[in-house]
Amino acid sequence: MPSNSSLPLADVLAPLWAVASAPLVVSVPAALALLALLTWAYLYPRRRAALSASMANLPGPDRTSPVFGNWRDFLDKASDDGTDSSLPLEWTEKWPTGRLHGFFGTHIFYSTDPAALSCILQNDTVFQKPSRLLNLLGILVGGQGLIVLEGDAHRRPRKAMNPTFGPPAIRELVPLFYDKAFELRDKFASFFDPANDGVALARRAEGDDKVVVGGRRKVDVQKFLAEFALDIIGTAGFNHDTAALNDSPSEFTDAWRAMQDALGQKEKRELAQLFAMMPVLEKLPVEAQVKMTAYNDAAVKVGRRLVENKKAALEAAAASGDAKGELGRDLVSLLLKSNLSSKPSEQMSTDEIVDQIRTFLFAGAETTAVAMSGRGQPELRHANGLTYLEYFVREILRIHSPVSNTIRKTVADVVVPLSKPVTGRDGTLVESVVLRKGTTVFIPIASVNVDKKIWGPDASVFNPDRHATEPTVKTPGIYANLLTFIGGPRNCIGYRFSIAEIKVVLFVLLRSFSFETLPQRPEQRRMPSYSYGQGLPLVPEMPLLVRVLE
Numbered sequence: 213m214p215s216n217s218s219l220p221l222a223d224v225l226a227p228l229w230a231v232a233s234a235p236l237v238v239s240v241p242a243a244l245a246l247l248a249l250l251t252w253a254y255l256y257p258r259r260r261a262a263l264s265a266s267m268a269n270l271p272g273p274d275r276t277s278p279v280f281g282n283w284r285d286f287l288d289k290a291s292d293d294g295t296d297s298s299l300p301l302e303w304t305e306k307w308p309t310g311r312l313h314g315f316f317g318t319h320i321f322y323s324t325d326p327a328a329l330s331c332i333l334q335n336d337t338v339f340q341k342p343s344r345l346l347n348l349l350g351i352l353v354g355g356q357g358l359i360v361l362e363g364d365a366h367r368r369p370r371k372a373m374n375p376t377f378g379p380p381a382i383r384e385l386v387p388l389f390y391d392k393a394f395e396l397r398d399k400f401a402s403f404f405d406p407a408n409d410g411v412a413l414a415r416r417a418e419g420d421d422k423v424v425v426g427g428r429r430k431v432d433v434q435k436f437l438a439e440f441a442l443d444i445i446g447t448a449g450f451n452h453d454t455a456a457l458n459d460s461p462s463e464f465t466d467a468w469r470a471m472q473d474a475l476g477q478k479e480k481r482e483l484a485q486l487f488a489m490m491p492v493l494e495k496l497p498v499e500a501q502v503k504m505t506a507y508n509d510a511a512v513k514v515g516r517r518l519v520e521n522k523k524a525a526l527e528a529a530a531a532s533g534d535a536k537g538e539l540g541r542d543l544v545s546l547l548l549k550s551n552l553s554s555k556p557s558e559q560m561s562t563d564e565i566v567d568q569i570r571t572f573l574f575a576g577a578e579t580t581a582v583a584m585s586g587r588g589q590p591e592l593r594h595a596n597g598l599t600y601l602e603y604f605v606r607e608i609l610r611i612h613s614p615v616s617n618t619i620r621k622t623v624a625d626v627v628v629p630l631s632k633p634v635t636g637r638d639g640t641l642v643e644s645v646v647l648r649k650g651t652t653v654f655i656p657i658a659s660v661n662v663d664k665k666i667w668g669p670d671a672s673v674f675n676p677d678r679h680a681t682e683p684t685v686k687t688p689g690i691y692a693n694l695l696t697f698i699g700g701p702r703n704c705i706g707y708r709f710s711i712a713e714i715k716v717v718l719f720v721l722l723r724s725f726s727f728e729t730l731p732q733r734p735e736q737r738r739m740p741s742y743s744y745g746q747g748l749p750l751v752p753e754m755p756l757l758v759r760v761l762e
């Protein structure tokens with residue numbers, strides 16, 4: 213990502229906030245006043261019930277708004293040094309575990325303490341996604357997408373899908389990643405080929421200065437990485453050529469782009485937070501909602517067609533005595549094959565599989581695109597040894613986590629242990645915190661990734677070499693001690709997929725091009741961060757000077 217950024221997944225939701233924040237045609241002040249009153253009344257009993265003595269004693273920032281609590285103090289803010297953190301670093305350094313003020317006098321628990329994080333992430337029975345988040349996610353991925361299921365309903369499909377994302381399956385996909393990476397390389401190369409109209413080719417992604425100067429030209433690399441990531445999910449995810457990179461006509465890809473553009477217009481984030489509490493508002497026929505419906509219709513149509521064709525091919529193969537059938541190496545084909553070997557009662561239905569396709573698109577395309585555009589482009593040229601490449605990718609994902617935070621809600625009372633006690637408001641030590649049922653828990657992914665207690669005093673510095681030594685403080689993160697893909701039973705199932713994809717694209721591009729930051733304007737704009745309440749950033753862009761290597 214650009215030098216200072218982060219993107220929508222947990223309240224990932226970001227694209228979804230955008231829907232809620234689109235312009236309204238009703239009287240905004242009247243609607244807001246009514247909404248505020250209803251919300252205050254709705255939350256009143258929770259405010260009273262949700263505070264245990266230990267939670268009440270937790271330190272934290274003062275409330276700066278009676279309506280928004282502390283939300284406005286940290287949303288949209290990157291730390292001053294350009295690294296990403298989901299909470300201001302001065303807060304997490306002063307209060308590693310603390311209490312934030314939420315909307316209308318509610319309270320939010322947060323922690324960067326590894327023992328607390330481990331308790332939260334490992335215990336998915338008690339710490340679940342709040343219904344508000346599930347509603348928002350469900351709009352884009354359907355009601356049966358892995359990411360919106362909880363409890364037993366989640367465990368069965370997760371178990372069925374785990375092998376689909378295991379190391380052998382991902383190895384099989386690597387040739388597909390290379391094919392697409394070569395396509396991307398050829399696209400960049402065409403900008404320098406006098407036989408092509410490079411200006412026209414690049415027009416969609418660039419500003420005015422498209423000329424080649426000193427062998428270099430400006431390219432909005434982010435746009436092309438986003439198209440690459442979408443094509444990868446299409447081909448490797450479900451064997452459908454979304455054709456974003458080669459600009460072939462595609463009903464699906466057009467709907468995807470229109471939705472992304474509409475969601476990218478999101479400006480009124482605080483309003484969106486209020487609307488998110490009342491899902492009924494998402495039904496308003498605002499522009500973003502209309503585009504999202506069009507995209508959903510296209511995704512369901514394509515998904516159904518694919519699944520039904522593959523099922524028919526499998527049945528035909530079985531009828532002709534070919535027990536395996538040759539469907540393809542993509543994730544959905546693997547899922548369908550493993551489905552066949554499950555008990556009928558455990559098999560996934562067509563609709564369930566279609567929702568997984570929608571989930572892969574939502575959870576896997578933009579996140580990986582954002583990661584690939586991670587900061588530190590000038591240093592990319594050094595990423596030429598495979599070990600260094602591994603460290604380099606880890607460092608991108610550490611400094612710039614595409615999903616900067618997520619949230620949970622407790623569905624029962626629970627005691628959260630702390631590895632280091634914190635000093636409470638009354639001066640006593642708090643060694644563990646009792647969270648009452650219904651407490652909102654904020655998981656500051658990006659802040660943990662740049663925590664000095666884990667990564668040392670230079671935690672904010674981009675330094676791939678740090679990964680040569682294992683950190684002594686362990687987090688529950690599934691990958692490289694990072695919280696980027698979280699950990700526990702709800703970790704990101706696609707993390708190996710993403711890492712392989714990022715490595716392949718870096719490996720291919722860095723052998724053909726150098727990428728330099730612009731000597732002067734325009735500044736790289738902050739990239740989107742899928743984060744609770746933050747939403748999609750406006751228009752992500754990452755103009756760089758690209759030069760063909762001899």
Ligand code: HEM
Pocket residue numbers: 221222358359360370449571572575576577579580583613614615618619696697698701702703704705706707709710
């Ligand atoms: C750099 C890229 C990626 C990042 C940073 C990322 C991050 C995350 C995070 C933080 C979560 C947990 C969200 C929560 O529970 O609140 C998650 C879940 C998930 N991700 Fe990813 N993701 C990435 C790429 C992918 C890809 C490529 C796929 C699929 C092809 C994918 C599929 C999923 C799914 C299905 C879940 C839900 C898992 C479950 O709840 O069991 N992700 N991801």
